[in-house]
Each structure stands twice: as C-alpha cells, then as structure tokens.
Amino acid sequence: MVAPKNFLDFVDSNADKFIDRLGEAVAIPSISGDAARREDVKKMAQWLSNQLSQYGVETQFVPLGTQVLDGKTLELPPAVIGKIGNDPSKKTILIYGHFDVQPAQKDDGWNTEPFELHVDKDSGKMFGRGSTDDKGPILGWLNVLDAHHTLGLALPVNLRFVFEGMEESGSEGLDEYISSETAKGTGSYFHGVDAVCISDNYWLNTRTPCLTYGLRGIAYYQIVVSGPGADLHSGIYGGSVYEPMTTLIAIMSKLVAPNGRILIPGVYDGVQAADSNELEKYDALDYSVSDLESAVGGRIANSDDKATLLMGKMRNPSLSLHGIEGAFSGTGAKTVIPATVSGKFSLRLVPPQTPEDITQKVTAYIEEEFAKLQTKNTLKVEYLHGGKAWVADTNHWNFEAARRATEAVYLQTPNYTREGGSIPVTLTIADNLGVNVLLLPMGRADDGAHSTNEKLDISNFIQGTKLLGSYLYEVAEIAK
Amino acid sequence: MVAPKNFLDFVDSNADKFIDRLGEAVAIPSISGDAARREDVKKMAQWLSNQLSQYGVETQFVPLGTQVLDGKTLELPPAVIGKIGNDPSKKTILIYGHFDVQPAQKDDGWNTEPFELHVDKDSGKMFGRGSTDDKGPILGWLNVLDAHHTLGLALPVNLRFVFEGMEESGSEGLDEYISSETAKGTGSYFHGVDAVCISDNYWLNTRTPCLTYGLRGIAYYQIVVSGPGADLHSGIYGGSVYEPMTTLIAIMSKLVAPNGRILIPGVYDGVQAADSNELEKYDALDYSVSDLESAVGGRIANSDDKATLLMGKMRNPSLSLHGIEGAFSGTGAKTVIPATVSGKFSLRLVPPQTPEDITQKVTAYIEEEFAKLQTKNTLKVEYLHGGKAWVADTNHWNFEAARRATEAVYLQTPNYTREGGSIPVTLTIADNLGVNVLLLPMGRADDGAHSTNEKLDISNFIQGTKLLGSYLYEVAEIAK
Numbered sequence: 010m011v012a013p014k015n016f017l018d019f020v021d022s023n024a025d026k027f028i029d030r031l032g033e034a035v036a037i038p039s040i041s042g043d044a045a046r047r048e049d050v051k052k053m054a055q056w057l058s059n060q061l062s063q064y065g066v067e068t069q070f071v072p073l074g075t076q077v078l079d080g081k082t083l084e085l086p087p088a089v090i091g092k093i094g095n096d097p098s099k100k101t102i103l104i105y106g107h108f109d110v111q112p113a114q115k116d117d118g119w120n121t122e123p124f125e126l127h128v129d130k131d132s133g134k135m136f137g138r139g140s141t142d143d144k145g146p147i148l149g150w151l152n153v154l155d156a157h158h159t160l161g162l163a164l165p166v167n168l169r170f171v172f173e174g175m176e177e178s179g180s181e182g183l184d185e186y187i188s189s190e191t192a193k194g195t196g197s198y199f200h201g202v203d204a205v206c207i208s209d210n211y212w213l214n215t216r217t218p219c220l221t222y223g224l225r226g227i228a229y230y231q232i233v234v235s236g237p238g239a240d241l242h243s244g245i246y247g248g249s250v251y252e253p254m255t256t257l258i259a260i261m262s263k264l265v266a267p268n269g270r271i272l273i274p275g276v277y278d279g280v281q282a283a284d285s286n287e288l289e290k291y292d293a294l295d296y297s298v299s300d301l302e303s304a305v306g307g308r309i310a311n312s313d314d315k316a317t318l319l320m321g322k323m324r325n326p327s328l329s330l331h332g333i334e335g336a337f338s339g340t341g342a343k344t345v346i347p348a349t350v351s352g353k354f355s356l357r358l359v360p361p362q363t364p365e366d367i368t369q370k371v372t373a374y375i376e377e378e379f380a381k382l383q384t385k386n387t388l389k390v391e392y393l394h395g396g397k398a399w400v401a402d403t404n405h406w407n408f409e410a411a412r413r414a415t416e417a418v419y420l421q422t423p424n425y426t427r428e429g430g431s432i433p434v435t436l437t438i439a440d441n442l443g444v445n446v447l448l449l450p451m452g453r454a455d456d457g458a459h460s461t462n463e464k465l466d467i468s469n470f471i472q473g474t475k476l477l478g479s480y481l482y483e484v485a486e487i488a489k
Numbered sequence: 490m491v492a493p494k495n496f497l498d499f500v501d502s503n504a505d506k507f508i509d510r511l512g513e514a515v516a517i518p519s520i521s522g523d524a525a526r527r528e529d530v531k532k533m534a535q536w537l538s539n540q541l542s543q544y545g546v547e548t549q550f551v552p553l554g555t556q557v558l559d560g561k562t563l564e565l566p567p568a569v570i571g572k573i574g575n576d577p578s579k580k581t582i583l584i585y586g587h588f589d590v591q592p593a594q595k596d597d598g599w600n601t602e603p604f605e606l607h608v609d610k611d612s613g614k615m616f617g618r619g620s621t622d623d624k625g626p627i628l629g630w631l632n633v634l635d636a637h638h639t640l641g642l643a644l645p646v647n648l649r650f651v652f653e654g655m656e657e658s659g660s661e662g663l664d665e666y667i668s669s670e671t672a673k674g675t676g677s678y679f680h681g682v683d684a685v686c687i688s689d690n691y692w693l694n695t696r697t698p699c700l701t702y703g704l705r706g707i708a709y710y711q712i713v714v715s716g717p718g719a720d721l722h723s724g725i726y727g728g729s730v731y732e733p734m735t736t737l738i739a740i741m742s743k744l745v746a747p748n749g750r751i752l753i754p755g756v757y758d759g760v761q762a763a764d765s766n767e768l769e770k771y772d773a774l775d776y777s778v779s780d781l782e783s784a785v786g787g788r789i790a791n792s793d794d795k796a797t798l799l800m801g802k803m804r805n806p807s808l809s810l811h812g813i814e815g816a817f818s819g820t821g822a823k824t825v826i827p828a829t830v831s832g833k834f835s836l837r838l839v840p841p842q843t844p845e846d847i848t849q850k851v852t853a854y855i856e857e858e859f860a861k862l863q864t865k866n867t868l869k870v871e872y873l874h875g876g877k878a879w880v881a882d883t884n885h886w887n888f889e890a891a892r893r894a895t896e897a898v899y900l901q902t903p904n905y906t907r908e909g910g911s912i913p914v915t916l917t918i919a920d921n922l923g924v925n926v927l928l929l930p931m932g933r934a935d936d937g938a939h940s941t942n943e944k945l946d947i948s949n950f951i952q953g954t955k956l957l958g959s960y961l962y963e964v965a966e967i968a969k
Contacts, residue, residue: 042821079820111823118719118828178821211725225724229822238786239598240940244705244910245691247837248749248807249781249798250789255745258810262742265735267862269728301729306718307828309730309865318729327728329826330738332817337833339814340559341522341658342709342873343591344835344911345939346809348598348786353817355824357727382747385789393822430724459722459825 011486012417012479019156020474027152027470028135030060032126034108034144035137041086041109041178044079050086050174053108057147057172058089064154066091066170073175073182085182086174090198093154094167100488101167102481103202105438106147106209107176110139111459118461134464141465142458145473146208146451147172152474153481165485169202173434176209179229179394180434187434191441203488204407205438205446208477210428212453213319214300218415218476221448222403223323223427224435226358228367228395231334231351232260232375236386241346251384253350254336260388261352263378265328269311269321271356273374276326279361283320291316291323294424304455322429327357357429364395396433405445410483417483418476449480491966492897492959499636500954507632507950508615510540512606514588514624515617521566521589521658524559530566530654533588537627537652538569544634546571546650553655553662565662566654570678573634574647580968581647582961583682585918586627586689587656590619591939598941614944621945622938625953626688626931627652632954633961645965649682653914656689659709659874660914667914671921683968684887685918685926688957690908692933693799694780698895698956701928702883703803703907704915706838708847708875711814711831712740712855716866721826731864733830734816740868741832743858745808749791749801751836753854756806759841763800771796771803774904784934802909807837837909844875876913885925890963897963898956929960 020027039053040046058068070087077083086109094101113123119136121127126137139145150170157164175181190197212219234253241250265271283291298310301318312318321327334351337343356367372390379388401408403425415423428448439446451473457463500507519533520526538548550567557563566589574581593603599616601607606617619625630650637644655661670677692699714733721730745751763771778790781798792798801807814831817823836847852870859868881888883905895903908928919926931953937943 042819042823111825112819112821227724227824229824231822236785236787236789239937239942241785241937242910242939243807243809243811243835244707244837244908245934245938246781246785246802247809247909248801248805249791249909250785250787251747251749251791252809254810254812255747255749258738258741259747261738267731267735267739267864269731269735301726305716305721305726305730307716307730307865309716311729311731311865321728322726325728327723329723329727329732329824330734330816331723331823331825332734332827333813334818334820336810336818337812337814338816338818339522339592341592342711342833342835343522343811343939344707344709344809345591345811347812348940353822355723355822357724384747385787385791428724429727429729430722454725457719457721458725459823460720460828462719 011482013162015160016156016162016478017475019160020152020471024471027148027474028128028467030151031135031140031145031148031470034148035126035139036124038124039109039174040112041175043112044081044083047083047086050109054087054089054174057108060151061091061170064158066093066154071186073186076181088183088186089172091170094164096167099166100203100484101169101201102484103169103171103199103205104150105171105205105207105434106150107143107173108147109174109177110142111177113138120462133467135467135470136462136464138463140463141452141456142463143209145465145470149208149451149470149474149477153478156478165482169199183434184437187437187441199442202442202444204444205442206480207432207435207446207448208451209432210430210448210450211456211458212450213294213296213424213426215453215455217295217424218419218421219424219426219450220408220411221426221428221450222408223400224398225429225431226362226364226396226398226433227355227431228358228364229355229393230371231353231391231393232257233349233351233389233391234386235349237348240348243344243346246346251386252346253386254347256382256384256386257333257350257352259382260375260378261330261354264330264354269327271326271328273370275370276367280326280359283324288316291319294319294426300454323427324359326359326362328354330354357431359398360400363397368392396431397436399436399439401439401446406488407445407447410487411447411449411480413483414476414479417479418472491962493642495640496636496642496958497955499640500632500951504951507628507954508608508947510631511615511620511625511628511950514628515606515619516604518604519589519654520592521655523592524561524563527563527566530589534567534569534654537588540631541571541650544638546573546634551666553666556661568663568666569652571650574644576647579646580683580964581649581681582964583649583651583679583685584630585651585685585687585914586630587623587653588627589654589657590622591657593618600942613947615947616942616944618943620943621932621936622943623689625945625950629688629931629950629954629957633958636958645962649679663914664917667917667921679922682922682924684924685922686960687912687915687926687928688931689912690910690928690930691936691938692930693774693776693904693906695933695935697775697904698899698901699904699906699930700888700891701906701908701930702888703880704878705909705911706842706844706876706878706913707835707911708838708844709835709873710851711833711871711873712737713829713831713869713871714866715829717828720828723824723826726826731866732826733866734827736862736864736866737813737830737832739862740855740858741810741834744810744834749807751806751808753850755850756847760806760839763804768796771799774799774906780934803907804839806839806842808834810834837911839878840880843877848872876911877916879916879919881926886968887925887927890967891927891929891960893963893967894956894959897959898952
C-alpha cells in the first residue's frame, strides 16, 4: 500500500459528507440532450467549478460554441478545465469526466424521483440519475482533492482536469477544443501530460474491479419517413394512403436479425474473428452467463458461451433499435397515422470500422431497401453523432499503477476488459495527446447507467474514492 | 324548404354566440384515454348537461361503472342522456354524440394551443381539439335547441339524446347500458324511438355534403415484448442480449405490406370483391385523387384510380401501425435498449369480419411469427378494443329527410358514402333499437380529426346547425 493511511481513513470517516455532496450533484438535472435543461447543465458546470476551486484547483470555463437542438440554436455548456500542481519532478495525469446525464422521468419506471439521490442504507445502494454515470466518479476525484486539501497532504502527481457537459450528446464541441488546444504545443493546457485516467465505465460483473483498455465506437442514425402534412385518422385514411410507419417499420426490420446479426452489407468488412490467443483472454475473465442475466434482470443472453457473450459486447459490432420519434408512444389506443416518424438506431463499432465508412454503407443500404418498397413516402437518413473505437496498451506504467492500486484497495487482481460502450472523446484524447489512456471504473455491471433506477453502491463510491487516490500514489511510485 | 325562416335567421345572427360556446367546450380537455384528465371528462359532462337543461331538456347522468387505466381503477365518465318532447303525434329521433376527445399537446405540432379555440376569421376556420370531433356537432344540436327555446318555437319531433365521454376509448360501458336499457321494453328510455341520427363523421371532400350509410369496424391491438428487467445501455449490453425492440419490429414488419395489403392469413376471408354495380356507386361520387391528396397534405395516394381509393377506405379492411410505447420517443439520440415495448396497431373491419374472429387470426399469426424468431424475449398479444362494421338502408325515410334537408341548406345533392372510421356504438344502437341509423356529418374531409391542428370551418358549424334543424323538420314532414 503506497497511499498514506490518513488519506484512506479520511475517506472512510467522511463517507456521509461525500454522499451528501453526491446528492447535491444528482439534484441538478443536467440533461444535455434536452434543450429545456440547458441552464441546468450550465448550473452543474458552475457547481463543479466551485467545488474544484475550494480545494485549490485553478479552474476555467471553456466556451464550446453553439448547437442546433429541437430547432433552436443553443449555446453549448462550457467544459470545466482545472489545474493543480506544477512540480516538474512529478508525473502529470489528465483526468476526464462528464457532468451531464441522460434524460430521466419518474414515470419511465423509476421507483424514486430520478433527480433526488435515494440512499438505501439497507441495500447499500444510492439511486439517482447520474449516480454512476458519471457524477459518482467525478465526485470521487473531488473526494480525493478534499482529503488532501483538508489534511494538508501534497498530491503525489500534478493533475489536469477536463470535465464536459455534452458527453451524453456526442461530446459536441469538445473534440475541436482538445485538438486546437493540443496544437498549441508547449503553450497548451495539456502540455506535459504523461497519461490520462477516465472513470466513466463499469466492472464486468458485480464483484471484480477491472481496468479497461478498449471501447467500441458508435454511429447513431435516424431514418426520417414522411407522408401526409399532418397526422391522420386511421379510420378515415387507412387503406388509401402510403403510411410512413409501415414504411419505417419495414426498413427498421431489415437492419438487424433477431439474433443480433447486422444485415447491412459490408458492415463486418475487416473485422477479424478472434484467434485462440484472444479467446483465451475472454475465457480468463471472471464472468458467467448468470452475471449477465442478473445484471440485466432477465434470461435473455444470446449465447450459452461465456467467451461469445464477452466478445458480443467487447470486440464485435452490434446494432440496437432505440425507438421512434413522432409515432404514438403513450398508453392507450390512439388511432393515428403519424405524419412523420423518425426511427432511431445505432451501431457499436470495433476496429477497423469507422463512422464515416459505416455511414456510407448504412445510407446506401437503407436507400436501396426503401426503393424496393415502392411507396410514395419520402426518406431521409441522418447521421446524428459517432466516434471511433479505441484500444490501449495494457503494458504501460499507467495500467500497472492502476493494477497495483486495485490490488491494494480491493485485495483482488482486476479483470482486464474491453467495454461495449463508447466514450468517443477517449480516442480524441489518446490521438491528440499521444499518451496512454486508462479507463478505471468505479461502478458495477448492474448499475443501470442510461436506465431506470440507475444506482451506485456506497461501497463502490467509498472504495472507488480510495482507488482513485491510491492510483495517483502508485503512478508516483512506479513512474519515478 | 320546410324549416321556418326565423329558425334559419336565428342561426345566422347568433353565429358569434355559438362560436363562443364552442370555445368554452374546447377549453375543457376531456381526454378519455388519459387517466389524469378523467375529471375534465366529468366536468365536460356537467357542462353539457347544464347547457341542455337551460333549453328545456330533462337530463340525467348514467353511471357506467369503472375501468382500469394506467394501472389505476377509475370511475368511467357518466353518459349524459336527455329527453325533450313526448307528443305521440310526432316522430321521436335519438341523437348520439360524444364529448370526449383524443389526446393533444401543443408540441405534437399544433400551431396554436389545442385546448384554446383559435378562430381565424380570414380563413374561416376554427382550430382546437374536439372542434370537429365531436364537440362542434354536439354543439350544433345545442344551437338548434337554443334557437327553438329562445324563439318559443315547438320542436317538430320528440328528441332523445345519448352523449358519451368514452368514444375515443372504445365506448367503455355504453354498450352494456344501451343493451340493458333497451331490454326494459316499454319502460326503456329509448322506447318509441323511430330513428337515430349521429353527427360524428366527415364529408368525403371539402365541397359536397354527404349522408353516410356504412362504417368500418375496428380491432385494436398491442404486442407487448419484454426482455430485461429495466432499460439497458446499448453500449454495455448491445450484442450479448436479445433485444425486445428487434423482436417487436420484426413482428410489426410482418403485419402489413408497404402497399397496404394485410399479411395476416385468413384476414380477407369472406370479404367479397366489388361487383360492377358497386363499382358504379363509387364512380358516381364527387371525389378525386387530388381531393384525397389535398385533404392529407401529401401526394401519398396508394392508387391513381378514384374507385380503388374510395374502396380502400369505405369497403375494404386496412391495418395501420400507430406507434410503440416504452421505446425511446423523444428528440435527440438516447442509447437505450428498452426493456418492454408495446407495438400498437389496429385493423379497420368490413362485413363479414368480426373483432372476435380477427383477434383469433391476429393472435395465432403473431405467436407463430414470434416463435420463428427464436428469441428469448417474451410476447403478449392484447386486444384493446373493437367493434363490428355497420351498413344501413339508404331508402329509409330517415335518409330521405336528411337528403331533403341537405338540398335545402346546401343547394346540393349529397354524396352517399361509407366511412372508413369506426363508431362501434352506431352498430350497438342499430342492433338494439332495431331502427334506422343515419350518419349526418357536419365537418369536411380536411378537418384533421385525431390529428394536429384539428379544425372546423365556421361555415360548416353554422350551415351544419341549419342542416341538423332542417333535418328534424323534414322528418316531421316526410314521416307524417
């Protein structure tokens, strides 16, 4: 154990304070995808900046320009960047996280108000939107800063922070900022960064900490099919017009087979099958079919083979149909022919797939299938956002430090995982800075990020705070 | 012209008052399909009863029991029944209408608040939810009563009213009431009714009044597909689970072809093709492809042949896909795997199809198609509501009176139409009372019932009021 005992003790004895602070953060509904919540995202940026400042971090707001959302031009929420420590004898670690969240409403199926942190001491779980994605982890860093500031302990490394408020909406504006800032060379805010640590993903199961060295990319689309000038009564017009929903459903049904096989021609080009070496890695992971099924709350695994399941999320592309905008989505029985319907779907990408190449294939295929339908509806295929996949070198000291910290805090050897999710900015940072990037998750597989009743276990928040702090000490130790 | 001139003049000179009253009615958001609006439906019942009473109609509220909606047990809104006149030398006409409406929200695409009547004197149109379906027509009857009461004119017939607040939600409770009330024989509220008039449909175009002698039936379903215990993150789980949306979309795509042909085996059993006599009737109607396309606001007619288009809505079954409950339906790009999704669709039925028979075929087919998909999701097929088709005898004096009234008010011979929509209670009334039922619409083909920016033309409201009144005088004259 390299982290000092008074740091670790401080974390334990301040657990209630840390939980209260998480409650404050969850109470700000910083939904980046909802124009009506934009001020709350900005409020969250201000809150975070205030928190960082009180522990000695010099912060700045980085304006990121504007976007068009729901037909309105909106200012993007600023990124919050921060700097603490400038000792050339120490390593410099860049921390990334995000303070925006996915949409949530109680009547989506939440048991408690999504924007009120519900701490259930019996189960040891804290429920609330953003609890695990990604407010819990960024507050883990605040807790580390709090401990060092309060105890008068020097941090073992120099830290740089980049926190953004648009991660759940394609990180708009951030890529450009990172690229242009990095291009400043020695004058860059990121000059001197030796490695990057991101805590924005999850353990593979509910018992084994992990280090993550790969992420899938993403390409998100909507298929917009239009027909009449306004919604129609299905009694009056059903049978005499081409209905946009019929057209859209026909197209959506041609994207992916029930077993998950993607039906878009060429989409698997260049994606190699796993060789025996790679298969062994998946077999070595602490994971089982029942881990998956208990995490998702249903017996819906698409294979009985552990390695196949792991490859399904870690190293193979997938396609999910998310929903339809513009159609009837309420309870009850509305007899409507919707005028314009937008089918939403996304692909998770793996090397060598790129959003650009996939978009060409997706668009060509959908246009071809649409033409076959011979309807008089109109079609638009829109690429909404995306990012490439990423894979890192696990032999780097950055991963080694994280492994040692995990073993010190959890007394367990971590799983080495690739993640099915996408944090496109990870790749932007890795590519621009040219340094090693580590994903060091705080939460568990069953946290339900993006879902109803999202939660973070209290133990993951507290031990996770120790882990983040210990990681900094291990970096200082190993990379001396 | 049989209707007295002072009645007709009263209608013209009181137009503003009538419009204000329609504004009052539209302002009550009496959405029967929304549990949260149940009190507003009851408020609307009270409002209507008060209006009827002030013109000498004896009214009663008929309790219709309870229903389960959105998981809650709710009292059904009462029907409002009314009686005026008991002269055995006069005919007795039963009037049916409904005071509930379809859901509406401004951000569905309305140009104005749906529950504030927007009177545009330039275009001569009145926009608002319920303006044409069915508050405008029931207020037409109020206008007729107002005129006779104010002028001290005796009504030419005895009137009975049945107004319900659940028409847009399957007329729950009303069928049972009509059946049990009718069964009372000479003690029945409906005893002595000679014919029925319902104003709850639309002209075939925007220029020719019509009398309607047929309606399609309806059978409304939802396909519920479930998988995980809660919504999942598509990055974390996409590729390793069977996704309910993929399953649901696959099934929905197998219900109807892009050209409108229904794909459920046996669904067309017994539905005869039109013979040349019948085809001639459709050719005789004042209608064109451009009538359809201007009414729907798009060049989406599924045929270039007028008779084919008319048969598509009047005498052939159809199937519309309405939407999906439980999937992502907002703007933006949510990366969710929805846990439980309910696909909504309905068929419009024609003789000899019945909801019972169609439900068997629909359920068997969907279960068979689901089995072929070999997913581990679960399936439920639920029949939500329905009603049989109806066809009336146009040689009856009830239709003849309506024809003469139309010619007197509009100086035009009406189209004789069958409607694509469904008013299942029409058949209940016709079957139980054993008398002729006439549909005498007030609004035009482009009114947008069930749609955004629903409207009623001022001229249809005012001339329509004259038409309803004149019809009563023609009944008295022709059936002396």
